[in-house]
Amino acid sequence: MRSRCLISIIIGCVMLSGCSNVKNIQDLTYIVAIGMDYDPEKEEYTAYLQGLNFANVAKQEGSRPTEPVPIFIASAKGETLNLAVSKLYNRTEPPLFFGHVITLLLSQRIVTHRFSEVIEEVGRNRSLRPTLRVMTTEESIQEVLNIKALFNYPAIYTVLYKKGDTELFQDEIKPTTLMDFLRQYNEPMGSAKLPLVKIDKESWQADKSYPVLYFDGLVVFQQQKYTNSLSFKEAIFIDWLLEKKVSLTQRAEEEGELAAVVKLASPKLKIKYGKETDAPHFSIEVSAQADLLEKVRDIPEDRLKKEIEKDLKKKIISTFSNGVKNHADVLNIGEKWYRTYPEKYKEVKRTNTFYLEEDSLEDVKVDVQILHFNTYKYE
Numbered sequence: 001m002r003s004r005c006l007i008s009i010i011i012g013c014v015m016l017s018g019c020s021n022v023k024n025i026q027d028l029t030y031i032v033a034i035g036m037d038y039d040p041e042k043e044e045y046t047a048y049l050q051g052l053n054f055a056n057v058a059k060q061e062g063s064r065p066t067e068p069v070p071i072f073i074a075s076a077k078g079e080t081l082n083l084a085v086s087k088l089y090n091r092t093e094p095p096l097f098f099g100h101v102i103t104l105l106l107s108q109r110i111v112t113h114r115f116s117e118v119i120e121e122v123g124r125n126r127s128l129r130p131t132l133r134v135m136t137t138e139e140s141i142q143e144v145l146n147i148k149a150l151f152n153y154p155a156i157y158t159v160l161y162k163k164g165d166t167e168l169f170q171d172e173i174k175p176t177t178l179m180d181f182l183r184q185y186n187e188p189m190g191s192a193k194l195p196l197v198k199i200d201k202e203s204w205q206a207d208k209s210y211p212v213l214y215f216d217g218l219v220v221f222q223q224q225k226y227t228n229s230l231s232f233k234e235a236i237f238i239d240w241l242l243e244k245k246v247s248l249t250q251r252a253e254e255e256g257e258l259a260a261v262v263k264l265a266s267p268k269l270k271i272k273y274g275k276e277t278d279a280p281h282f283s284i285e286v287s288a289q290a291d292l293l294e295k296v297r298d299i300p301e302d303r304l305k306k307e308i309e310k311d312l313k314k315k316i317i318s319t320f321s322n323g324v325k326n327h328a329d330v331l332n333i334g335e336k337w338y339r340t341y342p343e344k345y346k347e348v349k350r351t352n353t354f355y356l357e358e359d360s361l362e363d364v365k366v367d368v369q370i371l372h373f374n375t376y377k378y379e
Contacts, residue, residue, distance in 0.1 A: 028096075028097040029092050030099075030100050031052070031098050031101055032051070032052045032100060032102050032156060033049075033101065033103040033105060033145060033155075033161075034048065034049060034128075035049075035105040035106075035107075035144070036048070036104070036105070036107065036110050036118060036141075037109060037141055038107065038113055038114050039109070040113050044078070044079065045077065045080060045081050047078070047084040047085050048073055048074070048105075048142065048145060049085070050072070050073050050145045051073070052100070053071070068152050069154065071145065071154070073146065074092065076088050081118065081121060098127040099127065101128055101129065101132055102132055102161050103134075103160045104132055104133070105135055105136070105144065105160065105197065106118065106136045107136070107137060108137070111219060116224055119134075122178065123178065123182055128178070130177070130178050130179040131177050132177065132178050133162075133178075134178050135175065135197050136194050136196055136197065136219050137197040138196070138198070145160075147212065158212070158213045159175075159197070159213045160197070160213060162175050164176070164177065167245070168246075169239075169243075169245060169246045170247045170263075171236060171248060171249050172215065172236070172246075173215035173218065173232070174195075174239055174243050175215075181193075185224060186224070188223070189329065189332075189334030189335055189338045189345070190329050190335035191220050191221060191328050191332060192220075193218040193220050193230075194219045195215040195217075195235075196215060196216050196229060196235075197213055198213070198214060198217075199213060200212050200213070200214055215235075216232050217229055217231050217234075217235045218230040220323075220326070220328045222328045222329060227326050228326040228328060234319060234322070236248065237319060238330055238331070240264065246265075248265075249261065249263055249264075250262050250264050250290075252304055252308050253307060254297060254299055254303065257297070259295075259296055259304065259307065260292060260293075260295050260297070260304055261292075261293045261294040262291060262370070263290065263291040263293055264308075264368075266288060266289045267287070267288040268286065269284065269285075272284075273340060274362065279360065280334055280355055281359075281362055282337075282360065282361065283362050283363035283364070284363070284364045286312065286316065286367070287366075288366075288367075289369055289370075290308060291370070292372065304370070305370060309366040309368050310366075312368070313366045319331065320361050321358060324354075324356050324358055324360075329355075333356065334355055
């Protein structure tokens with residue numbers, strides 16, 4: 001009996017020895033961001049890899065190093081992205097590990113020349129998670145990846161790695177995951193958008209100018225093609241209108257002068273389509289909640305409410321109109337229309353024409369409820 005127990009223990013030890021090839025955390029080079037650029041003249045890609053340095057990641061009191069820890073970035077060129085990255089394997093020790101890539105940063109040259117090829121290769125790469133954040137930039141990728149967060153914290157605390165599912169965004173553009181982007185990108189109608197990263201060298205200073213990263217706009221794709229870029233003001237308004245957990249600080253004017261400052265949140269967008277039309281004709285209804293932050297002029301509550309609603313209506317019409325001029329459905333009007341009217345969509349697809357015009361938007365209704373007045377008195 002005793003010998004049987006001993007044999008069982010030995011067999012169990014042999015079976016549990018399968019973790020012998022597991023590497024320690026310091027035995028790998030963890031890549032957290034991949035940057036991609038393209039030279040159209042040489043027809044050559046440049047790949048940038050940002051490695052994670054554990055020496056300055058944990059923000060624990062008393063444990064931060066006295067000397068700033070450098071950001072490690074590798075780069076290589078090649079005819080394809082895989083060929084470019086392959087040149088870095090024999091020049092990296094500890095070996096590269098791509099299982100924790102969080103961010104994909106694409107240059108504007110990639111967007112305008114090779115976007116469909118790149119996004120297809122990224123989407124099918126098993127080493128990259130579908131939840132990684134995708135963004136573009138017109139800045140130098142090398143410079144963007146070298147930007148640290150405030151207080152000399154490492155780059156993983158910059159906007160490049162900001163989460164987009166649980167956090168509340170106030171006057172900020174939300175990041176986009178690869179999975180969410182591809183879902184919109186491959187739709188036959190509607191637009192897909194990526195945030196545009198920019199370096200700001202003026203807002204923060206220490207002993208000298210302290211550069212920081214932020215999202216400065218959106219890059220728009222319609223039917224798998226790049227159409228245009230949106231400024232921050234237009235992009236943040238679209239993000240507020242279409243996305244959840246985004247709040248917007250808004251001016252309220254009376255006779256062209258600032259009357260109040262309000263915070264807008266919880267928008268609800270309803271699109272009502274007209275029947276028996278060969279292309280989308282629709283009306284928009286928007287409801288939102290507002291908090292009064294500042295009252296600059298003595299303005300009655302009902303008048304303030306009307307001014308906010310009038311301004312929102314004007315912005316919706318302007319945003320839609322600018323999208324039509326660039327053949328971009330920035331409000332995703334067609335996304336539900338082609339499912340509701342599949343036969344009519346087939347006709348639009350056959351003619352291969354853009355499905356929106358200036359008069360496609362028939363009416364806009366806006367209703368704003370002011371919930372909090374920040375101790376300002378209203379009768």
